[in-house]
């Protein structure tokens with residue numbers, strides 16, 4: 001193995017707590033199509049690692065695409081034993097983000113596996129792909145996966161392991177799992193299956209490995225609620241995770257190991273978790289630092305904010321999502337300006353550094369007036385407390401009421417971003433604006449509603465991925481989706497000619 005890579009793996013393993021070293025007849029590689037730091041901040045990745053290793057006769061080791069730059073194709077190593085990642089019975093990939101689609105192709109090649117399913121044979125490992133992207137849209141993954149897992153891994157992993165133990169061949173394994181909840185066999189079926197939903201007593205789920213080398217350094221992650229009862233129309237959480245399930249607070253507290261410095265509480269709408277304050281107070285009593293993703297602005301009060309401040313949070317994070325009241329009502333977000341002002345006042349009173357506010361633009365029916373409203377209330381919020389405004393272009397998703405909505409168009413989004421930047425720049429440092437790219441949001445939108453042809457386009461990009469290369473690759477595979485054209489409707493005719 002390359003000396004620099006050997007050193008990197010050794011250092012990372014030495015810094016980990018909770019690594020599982022196991023030898024067993026069934027070798028599983030659990031691979032991530034991005035960096036170690038991103039993978040180890042994924043609770044789903046960590047839980048599947050623990051679950052495979054908990055199965056009799058199974059040993060699961062991790063591999064990360066990031067390391068492929070140090071090795072020849074086919075020689076990507078696993079961390080625990082250093083064996084070749086492709087030298088396994090089951091090659092599992094956990095994928096969270098649309099924009100990791102090309103990385104899946106690269107990962108399979110780095111592991112020495114043929115990316116296309118129909119070019120692999122009975123002797124090759126079974127390639128299983130799971131993770132949040134499969135619940136959102138599994139179809140671009142169809143060319144690559146033998147099995148796609150959709151929904152809660154707590155249900156599917158034990159069922160797969162049981163089937164493997166009872167099967168004498170790859171085909172027999174697929175026969176045994178066909179039709180199970182959450183199991184999608186792309187060479188046998190066209191439609192997504194019923195999603196797997198775990199029982200409430202699967203919660204809380206929590207980190208297996210704690211390491212300083214992640215996006216969430218030395219943090220013990222713990223999922224205290226799954227699903228969301230709120231009606232926000234754009235959000236997959238309310239449909240993806242099935243019914244809302246809340247963990248028993250005493251079980252939450254019991255699984256946090258002694259000596260942990262920082263706990264990250266995870267939940268789709270964490271501030272709706274009925275025991276969030278109780279758990280927060282108890283963890284503070286143990287001297288633990290806290291982290292949370294975001295808090296609903298209409299649930300913020302002084303007590304919750306105080307817990308988070310005491311837990312070490314410096315910035316208060318909330319999402320308005322819609323730039324105007326009209327659009328927040330359209331999205332059923334149920335957040336009003338008064339909630340945002342109240343959160344800003346609490347952030348000021350408790351001496352947080354400021355408010356981090358998430359917004360989407362490019363929403364259906366959005367006009368310049370909606371953007372004007374957002375600019376105005378951001379200015380007013382900034383008079384109360386500094387605001388870090390995070391703006392993302394809206395990407396319509398499957399399984400939501402926006403499935404058939406148009407992508408707003410790169411030019412429209414870029415023009416609105418430019419205007420927002422220009423008008424709020426004057427208020428620096430009281431307002432800082434960060435935004436994600438309109439061009440990459442368009443690619444995300446293509447993948448979010450695309451089919452197998454989008455996966456085939458991703459294959460063409462494995463050696464060089466760029467915005468213009470995506471457009472060329474999509475044209476080559478015959479992709480056509482009038483809802484997701486890169487530019488506004490008046491451009492439709494010309495662009496349709498280009499993409500057909």
Ligand code: SF4
Pocket residue numbers: 228229230231232235236237238268269296
């Ligand atoms: S945006 Fe938040 S509150 Fe709304 S459905 Fe999604 S997770 Fe729930």
